[in-house]
Amino acid sequence: MADVNRGNRPLSPHLQVYRLPPMIAGVSIVHRITGVGLGLTAVLVVWWLVAAATGPDYFRFVDAIMTSWFGDLVLTVSVWAFWFHFLNGIRHLVWDTGRGLDKMLARKSGMGIVVGSIVLTLVVILAV
Amino acid sequence: MRFLTDYKRVEGLGSAHDGVHHWWVQRMTAIALLVLGPLFLFRFANALGGSYEAVRATYGNWWNAFIAAAFVITAMWHLVLGLQVVIEDYTGGAVRVALLILVQLLGWALGAAGVFAVATLAISA
DSSP: OTTSOOSOOOOSOOGGGSOOOIIIIIHHHHHHHHHHHHHHHHHHHHHHHHHHHHOHHHHHHHHHHHTSHHHHHHHHHHHHHHHHHHHHHHHHHHHHTTOSOSHHHHHHHHHHHHHHHHHHHHHHHHHO | OTTOOHHHHHTTTSTTSSTTHHHHHHHHHHHHHHHHHHHHHHHHHHHTTSOHHHHHHHHHSHHHHHHHHHHHHHHHHHHHHHHHHHHHHHOOHHHHHHHHHHHHHHHHHHHHHHHHHHHHHHHOO
């Protein structure tokens, strides 16, 4: 084992050679995209908190951006990204225990995450 | 190479020298965020759109400030670990090192800014 092909292996995101079923590979890559995207949302949220701590004038400036139509759009998409990453994160934690790895089951749980993330996004929109 | 045994490859916690630490902390922060995430999200979503005074009152509340600070720290930790994996997957060489350093510095700077902001709001309330 130790001396078998240690330097000439394929790179990790070796996408071209695989078929990418939407509810399995698709959900997987969206998990990564939502994770990176939520990092950008974190910048906005912290900016807003810093503005609230800075003073009323600066807060009104940042708050106006956050509550503009564009801010609403970005934050609504972010809420969906949050729930998607949240639900698929639970799926990953279950997978870590060795459960739910069957192909058909993984397809169903992937579908559940797509539907569930949309439902929870609507819950937040309606609750706020 | 033929003298390198399987045991030698895992001795000293593997080639990265920290074993499963990265993997484990990613999971620990994920579990914490299952609780902190929704708590922060709903409070933040309610506070957003309110007046300056209302927002200060929200985070002047000890519990809201505590949840916000705990969320920011945990989320930044989780984010830095996650972005590290993404960078390691898609980049190499000097670009990889530069991005890894940048993500660590910006991630923790953002975390510090968030915690300091919330602490200011809580203490000055």
